[in-house]
Structure formats: C-alpha cells, structure tokens
Amino acid sequence: MEKCDVAIVGGGIAGLSVAKFLAEKGISFILLEEHNDFFKKPCGEGVIQKTMGYDFYELYGSKKGVEKEVWETIIYTSYGKISVEMPVVMTDKRAVEAELARQAKKGGEIRMGEKVKEIKDGILLPQQIKPKIIIGADGVFSIVRRYAGIKKPKCGMAVEAYSNEVDLDNEKCHVIMRKDVVKYGYAWYFPKKDKWNIGVGSLKKKYFKEGFEKFKKKNPGKEWRGAFVPLDKPLKSYGKNAILIGDAAAHVLATLGAGITTSMIVANIAASHIEKWAKNDYRNIEATLFEKEWRKTLGKYLKYSYYVKTLFFDVVKSEYLRHKLLAKMCRDTTNYYRKIMKK
Numbered sequence: 573m574e575k576c577d578v579a580i581v582g583g584g585i586a587g588l589s590v591a592k593f594l595a596e597k598g599i600s601f602i603l604l605e606e607h608n609d610f611f612k613k614p615c616g617e618g619v620i621q622k623t624m625g626y627d628f629y630e631l632y633g634s635k636k637g638v639e640k641e642v643w644e645t646i647i648y649t650s651y652g653k654i655s656v657e658m659p660v661v662m663t664d665k666r667a668v669e670a671e672l673a674r675q676a677k678k679g680g681e682i683r684m685g686e687k688v689k690e691i692k693d694g695i696l697l698p699q700q701i702k703p704k705i706i707i708g709a710d711g712v713f714s715i716v717r718r719y720a721g722i723k724k725p726k727c728g729m730a731v732e733a734y735s736n737e738v739d740l741d742n743e744k745c746h747v748i749m750r751k752d753v754v755k756y757g758y759a760w761y762f763p764k765k766d767k768w769n770i771g772v773g774s775l776k777k778k779y780f781k782e783g784f785e786k787f788k789k790k791n792p793g794k795e796w797r798g799a800f801v802p803l804d805k806p807l808k809s810y811g812k813n814a815i816l817i818g819d820a821a822a823h824v825l826a827t828l829g830a831g832i833t834t835s836m837i838v839a840n841i842a843a844s845h846i847e848k849w850a851k852n853d854y855r856n857i858e859a860t861l862f863e864k865e866w867r868k869t870l871g872k873y874l875k876y877s878y879y880v881k882t883l884f885f886d887v888v889k890s891e892y893l894r895h896k897l898l899a900k901m902c903r904d905t906t907n908y909y910r911k912i913m914k915k
C-alpha cells in the first residue's frame with residue numbers, strides 16, 4: 573500500500589489546475605489520469621478571460637497555447653444578429669493542459685495511463701494508494717463523486733471538430749441559436765490560429781442527435797469528438813475524505829456549457845484550503861469551509877446561469893421572445909465587460 577497526502581483523480585483542466593496551485597504552495601500530490609495524453613475530453617477551447625474578479629491569465633500563469641484573443645461574439649437567431657462583447661481567449665487546449673502539467677510537476681507526481689477503477693475504504697484501486705484527501709477532478713462521470721455519495725448532475729451533449737472551411741470573420745466567435753439548426757442548444761464556430769473549432773450541443777439527447785446530423789451534413793468529412801457536459805446547478809462538493817472540482821461537481825456555466833475558467837477558480841480555492849489542512853496533517857479537513865468559499869465566489873453566478881438556461885429553453889417557447897431576451901442579456905454583458913475592461 574502506498575500512502576500519500578493528496579491524490580488527484582483526473583488530469584483535465586480542473587485536476588491539472590489544482591495540481592499546479594498545490595505545487596506553488598509546496599504541497600505534494602499524486603495525480604492519476606487514465607489517458608496517456610492530454611485533451612482527451614472534447615472542448616470548444618474558448619476560455620472566458622474574466623469571471624467574478626478572476627483572470628484566466630493570472631490563474632494559468634502562462635501564455636502557452638493561447639492562439640487568439642477575441643473580443644466580440646456574434647449570435648445568429650431566426651430574427652437577426654446580436655453582438656456581445658466579452659473577452660474570450662481561444663486556446664490550443666492540449667497545449668494548455670500540457671503547460672499546466674509542466675508547472676504542476678515541480679511539486680508532485682503526475683501518473684498518466686492510470687485509471688482509478690474503484691475507491692474502497694478510502695483506497696484507490698487498483699493502484700493501492702491511500703491518500704489523506706482525495707480530489708475528484710474526474711469529470712462528468714466522476715468515480716470520486718460516487719464514493720462521496722453525491723448524485724450525478726443533469727447533462728447535455730456536444731460534439732466538436734476542426735475545420736478549415738469556414739467563411740466567417742475569424743476575429744470573432746460565432747454562435748447559432750436557431751431551432752432549425754439545433755433545438756435546446758446552439759452551434760458554434762470559434763476561430764483558432766489557423767483553423768476553426770466548430771461544434772454543436774443540446775440539452776436534450778433526441779434534439780442533440782437531430783442537430784448533429786444536420787450539422788454534420790453542413791460540415792462534411794470532419795473527425796467529430798463528443799462528450800457530455802454538466803448543465804445543472806453546482807452540486808455539493810465534498811463527502812468522506814473527498815472534495816470535487818470541475819465537471820465532477822458541475823462547476824459549469826449552464827447557459828453556455830463553459831467550465832474552463834470556473835474549474836480553475838474552484839481549483840484555486842481548493843488549493844488554498846488544502847494548504848490550511850496540510851498544516852495540521854489533514855487531521856481536521858473542514859470541507860464545508862471550502863464549499864462555503866467557492867459558493868460565495870461563484871455559487872450565485874453558476875445558479876443564475878442555470879436558471880437563465882431554464883428560462884431560456886424551458887419557459888420561453890417563442891423564438892422571437894428568446895431573441896429579445898438574448899439581446900437584452902447581451903447588452904448587459906457588453907456593458908459589464910466594457911466597464912471592467914475599460915473599453
């Protein structure tokens with residue numbers, strides 16, 4: 573049996589971020605990632621730069637993998653175009669995850685190709701590792717969440733692919749929110765350095781399939797990658813000697829399906845609590861304080877996003893009213909970001 577202080581299950585954005593923050597605080601960890609490479613979970617690779625006072629660049633501490641900075645997104649509805657101004661950093665997510673791993677390795681151990689299959693009496697199996705604290709950063713189907721006795725979040729589905737054949741302004745992100753494209757969701761065209769990340773997602777499986785078929789026909793010959801996205805209110809994030817971050821606890825903006833910046837913020841908060849717990853050798857793990865702090869920082873914002881999603885897709889049925897509602901939200905968002913970015 574191998575003993576350690578902190579074990580992180582999952583080497584996506586959430587797991588690698590918490591590993592990096594722990595490394596910066598001199599706290600050792602073992603991170604177990606089932607794949608042998610990074611960026612195995614598909615993603616649109618667009619990062620919201622500013623969220624609730626946090627800045628992606630400050631959290632990330634690097635510019636590696638940053639491909640483009642986009643200020644404006646155009647949303648196409650059946651009733652016209654809506655512009656929203658918001659700083660989005662287009663990344664090469666594989667490079668970002670590799671860079672986070674590089675920074676994290678200074679303080680702990682990253683073991684690739686290690687799938688945790690079971691957690692029994694606090695022991696990770698088959699690795700036979702007994703940590704004092706387990707961090708579940710293992711995504712939407714989290715095994716750590718199951719161990720902690722927490723229910724699964726409601727999920728949507730999305731696919732993405734790369735394309736070189738998009739005839740749109742590549743200094744902007746483009747989002748299509750039209751029933752005839754996909755119901756209960758949206759399609760996106762996000763510009764990268766020399767290509768596009770394109771994709772489509774929906775809250776509902778049936779409409780996702782329908783939307784994807786149409787999108788595939790419109791964009792033939794691509795290598796599609798799909799996955800589930802938690803589109804729920806954030807979950808309770810602790811149980812037994814485990815805490816959860818990222819998709820595992822639905823730290824995702826449900827209106828957009830965006831979870832990169834929010835995962836990094838919770839990872840940052842988690843590391844500062846773990847630092848305190850380390851001081852008395854993890855004898856007094858006050859996970860409720862961790863939960864309280866991330867909820868204070870992000871809880872309202874995540875819940876608001878969930879309720880807007882519900883209002884938008886489940887309550888307002890008229891596409892015209894949705895257009896009007898969206899236009900109002902985009903104006904507010906633009907004003908907010910103009911103010912904080914002093915544009």
Ligand SMILES: Cc1cc2nc3c(=O)[nH]c(=O)nc-3n(C[C@H](O)[C@H](O)[C@H](O)COP(=O)(O)OP(=O)(O)OC[C@H]3O[C@@H](n4cnc5c(N)ncnc54)[C@H](O)[C@@H]3O)c2cc1C
Nearest residue numbers: 582584585586606615616617618688711818819830831832
């Ligand atoms: C198609 C799509 C497009 C998206 N686009 C965007 C976007 O543009 N911007 C944005 O902000 N968000 C986007 N999201 C959401 C975003 O990708 C996630 O919220 C974010 O990546 C969550 O990171 P995570 O580390 O929590 O989870 P994941 O990225 O899922 O990482 C979990 C990791 O844990 C590993 N793992 C799982 N189980 C085990 C186990 N038992 N043992 C060991 N390892 C394990 C997995 O292999 C994986 O590497 C998108 C999601 C999808 C599906």
